[in-house]
Amino acid sequence: MTKTISFAVLAALLTVGAVRADAQITTVIAPPKPAPAKQLEVARRQEAARDSVARVTLTDMKEWVDSAAASLALRPDTAGAPADTGVAAPAPPTERSDARTTRDAPRQEAPAGEFREGGRAPDTATMLPTLALAGGVVMVLGFALRRRAARSAVRARH
């Protein structure tokens, strides 16, 4: 009987008390050897050359973005499609100002938490009932064990 109870207690502890064991991997990174002065000078020159190229590219990008923005601003608004054409107009990409939420909110949530066509309903299950049930069961088991020990002690005295 004690063996059975031992197995039950062990199973309960393993079930309820199971936690994920995160591995920690450590290593040693040796410091880099000091480079000779001549090599450092060459590297500095190469870095300066790359920097100037990057500046040119960024300037071009800015001009390109400005021109693209200007052309978009001039484009007529086609969101309000006429309703009497007899042909269903495609829905606008966003039926409300979606950008305000997707742009401003931090991207901490999984994509499943955001609306998309053909998406699934979010998982709204909580661990609360499971926690409460597990806590109750484990407590009852604990009280039963202590009561059993007390009864056994009384029987032993008699």
Add this chain to the structure above:
Amino acid sequence: MPRTPNAARAWQRGAGTLLIALGAALLLAAGTSAARAMLARDLARARWAEIEAERAAAGGRLAAKKAAREGIARGTPVARLLVSRLDLDEVIVEGVGDVELYAGPGHMIGSALPGERGNSVVSAHRDRHFRSLGEVVVGDTIRTESDAGDVVWTVMRVRVVSANTPVLRSSRTPLLTLTTCWPIRYFGSAPDRLIVEAVPIG
């Protein structure tokens, strides 16, 4: 393993005490979670009342709507949901993450606000805010209040689908979709979803 009766009794007492402590810790965690949820819900309600007051003081919905367009942070109350037959009265907050769903039903980011053109998706925990949603039937009346206006909806479809079923769809007309896990009373991760769809009336 203990071989003598005394050792066995001592082992039982020790294991029993350990289990009682463990059970108490689990119950405490559940209680703390429930208390946090109640506190978050009260805060959301208080914030919603403030928003309503600010809106009234600003002279109507237009000013509030303009401000809202600039950005809604997660957890911000965005609407109110009422189903009088089910005695359901909840403040909807932005986002359907774990933190937001503590406070109340969550408005899915990217979907329309209740009353706007498009599908407005609202989800909540089955064991908290949408506990009574399982009793909703076709024809029930739902009311929402938001920046898009006060809207009265009628439930046109109630269905239970598998968790992996694609149910979210765009709409050119106002549509309200309420979702929660199914079965309502179930331990663990629910295998299905309850989907309630409503259209505006009047």
